[in-house]
Amino acid sequence: MDVRVTHSDLRGTARAPPSKSYTHRALLAAGYSDGATVESPLISADTRATARAVGAFGGAVAPADAEGAGADAGSDLTDADALAVEGFAGRPGVPDDVIDCANSGTTMRLVTAAAALADGATVLTGDESLRSRPQGPLLDALGDLGVRAESTRANGRAPLVVSGPLAGGEVAIPGDVSSQYVTALLMAGAVTDEGIAVDLTTPLKSAPYVDITLELLADFGVEATPLDEAGDALDGAAGAAGFSVPGGQTYAPSDGTYAVPGDFSSISYLLGAGAVAAEPGESLRIEGARPSAQGDAAIVEIVDRMGASVDWDREAGEIGVERADLTGVTVDVGDTPDLLPTIAALGAVADGDTRIENCEHVRYKETDRVSAMAEELSAMGAETTEEPDVLTIHGDESSLKGATVDGRADHRIVMALAVAALAAEGTTTIRGAEHVDVSFPGFFDAMADLGMDVEPDGAIE
Ligand SMILES: O=C(O)C1=C[C@@H](OP(=O)(O)O)[C@@H](O)[C@H](O)C1
Numbered sequence: 419m420d421v422r423v424t425h426s427d428l429r430g431t432a433r434a435p436p437s438k439s440y441t442h443r444a445l446l447a448a449g450y451s452d453g454a455t456v457e458s459p460l461i462s463a464d465t466r467a468t469a470r471a472v473g474a475f476g477g478a479v480a481p482a483d484a485e486g487a488g489a490d491a492g493s494d495l496t497d498a499d500a501l502a503v504e505g506f507a508g509r510p511g512v513p514d515d516v517i518d519c520a521n522s523g524t525t526m527r528l529v530t531a532a533a534a535l536a537d538g539a540t541v542l543t544g545d546e547s548l549r550s551r552p553q554g555p556l557l558d559a560l561g562d563l564g565v566r567a568e569s570t571r572a573n574g575r576a577p578l579v580v581s582g583p584l585a586g587g588e589v590a591i592p593g594d595v596s597s598q599y600v601t602a603l604l605m606a607g608a609v610t611d612e613g614i615a616v617d618l619t620t621p622l623k624s625a626p627y628v629d630i631t632l633e634l635l636a637d638f639g640v641e642a643t644p645l646d647e648a649g650d651a652l653d654g655a656a657g658a659a660g661f662s663v664p665g666g667q668t669y670a671p672s673d674g675t676y677a678v679p680g681d682f683s684s685i686s687y688l689l690g691a692g693a694v695a696a697e698p699g700e701s702l703r704i705e706g707a708r709p710s711a712q713g714d715a716a717i718v719e720i721v722d723r724m725g726a727s728v729d730w731d732r733e734a735g736e737i738g739v740e741r742a743d744l745t746g747v748t749v750d751v752g753d754t755p756d757l758l759p760t761i762a763a764l765g766a767v768a769d770g771d772t773r774i775e776n777c778e779h780v781r782y783k784e785t786d787r788v789s790a791m792a793e794e795l796s797a798m799g800a801e802t803t804e805e806p807d808v809l810t811i812h813g814d815e816s817s818l819k820g821a822t823v824d825g826r827a828d829h830r831i832v833m834a835l836a837v838a839a840l841a842a843e844g845t846t847t848i849r850g851a852e853h854v855d856v857s858f859p860g861f862f863d864a865m866a867d868l869g870m871d872v873e874p875d876g877a878i879e
């Protein structure tokens with residue numbers, strides 16, 4: 419469905435939704451355990467897909483206050499302050515049915531490696547977007563580890579068939595397609611007999627997402643180590659030449675619970691909206707912004723560098739942002755691919771060039787987000803230059819005009835275009851607004867509460 423967003427001023431306080439990346443990992447880690455409670459989870463279309471997979475392997479996910487979790491509870495989870503996860507104790511069962519990962523790349527990658535542990539075949543599929551995304555390097559790595567892992571169409575894309583069991587071993591994989599392959603191998607490797615040693619054949623992109631994994635694994639009592647060229651331990655995933663995870667480990671969070679922090683990719687839209695549309699002289703406030711391993715917290719520094727006045731109280735987890743005349747900046751998104759749509763939208767409002775570098779891997783997401791932002795912002799009157807690895811927005815707020823734009827069935831494109839629409843002259847119609855359900859289901863409600871003039875063209879889920 420479409421929404422119509424009209425140039426408006428914002429005021430007040432918004433709360434960041436819980437982190438999608440941490441929620442996926444926490445649900446699966448709880449699945450690998452004997453059972454655990456996940457507090458303040460993100461319940462969205464993508465995390466429901468991971469909950470369904472935990473159910474398919476013989477675990478169960480249900481609101482913590484509900485009686486009798488059903489094995490397929492993941493499909494109809496609605497809001498809950500906490501989820502009770504029954505685990506499958508490190509040994510996924512063979513699913514009764516195909517696992518539908520819907521739109522979620524994280525689910526497909528993490529669940530493919532989990533499926534390799536089962537003593538039988540698992541079939542994974544997803545929506546049209548997910549069935550176009552690259553899975554080949556992970557399938558090859560699992561194949562090298564002795565698992566049958568195939569694309570049904572032999573094109574490195576889902577549907578996938580994976581038949582375990584996986585004992586562990588040493589494997590090489592590229593680091594420049596998706597960090598999710600490494601996360602998947604580390605999470606599954608911990609419960610193999612032999613453990614897994616991962617050797618990166620190219621430098622790792624999106625490295626902070628592996629740091630999120632390492633942080634969460636440590637919180638579940640699981641050890642995994644980034645390694646340098648010489649095989650010595652590093653502090654974090656940045657610059658790692660490989661990783662090692664010993665086998666035979668047990669997932670168990672201390673006191674049986676794990677609490678999910680707020681989501682900085684989602685915060686980027688709230689912060690961006692404040693930077694371009696907060697009522698002059700007022701500060702827009704964002705709660706739920708406690709520091710964690712999320713690389714996307716870089717949005718605070720980027721918005722500040724563009725000229726907005728930003729104040730982050732890390733201990734309170736609160737950010738205040740005031741609107742300003744923004745200027746273009748150069749940003750390397752090698753570590754922070756999900757910020758590209760937000761930065762591009764801000765670049766269209768800023769004065770001068772915003773150069774978004776090192777962005778080739780941003781083309782492998784729900785859609786090719788480099789082209790999508792270049793084309794949709796152009797439709798709103800912005801000048802853009804697209805190169806394989808660089809997107810430049812030649813910004814000029816006065817040239818941004820309301821238009822009909824396509825959210826490309828991609829949650830981040832929809833939300834970034836909504837930020838641009840706030841600053842554009844007139845009204846912008848955004849197609850496919852319902853896709854925010856993937857990571858920030860209450861996005862348009864939160865924006866309307868802040869004063870965004872937004873009219874749904876039909877009900878927003
Ligand atoms: O592991 C994760 O939670 C994610 C890793 C990143 O993907 P890539 O590693 O494929 O770049 C990111 O874009 C995605 O939204 C979430």
Ligand SMILES: C=C(OP(=O)(O)O)C(=O)O
Binds near residue numbers: 464523525784830
């Ligand atoms: C790319 C994303 O997620 P995933 O890879 O899980 O589909 C995203 O949320 O922007």
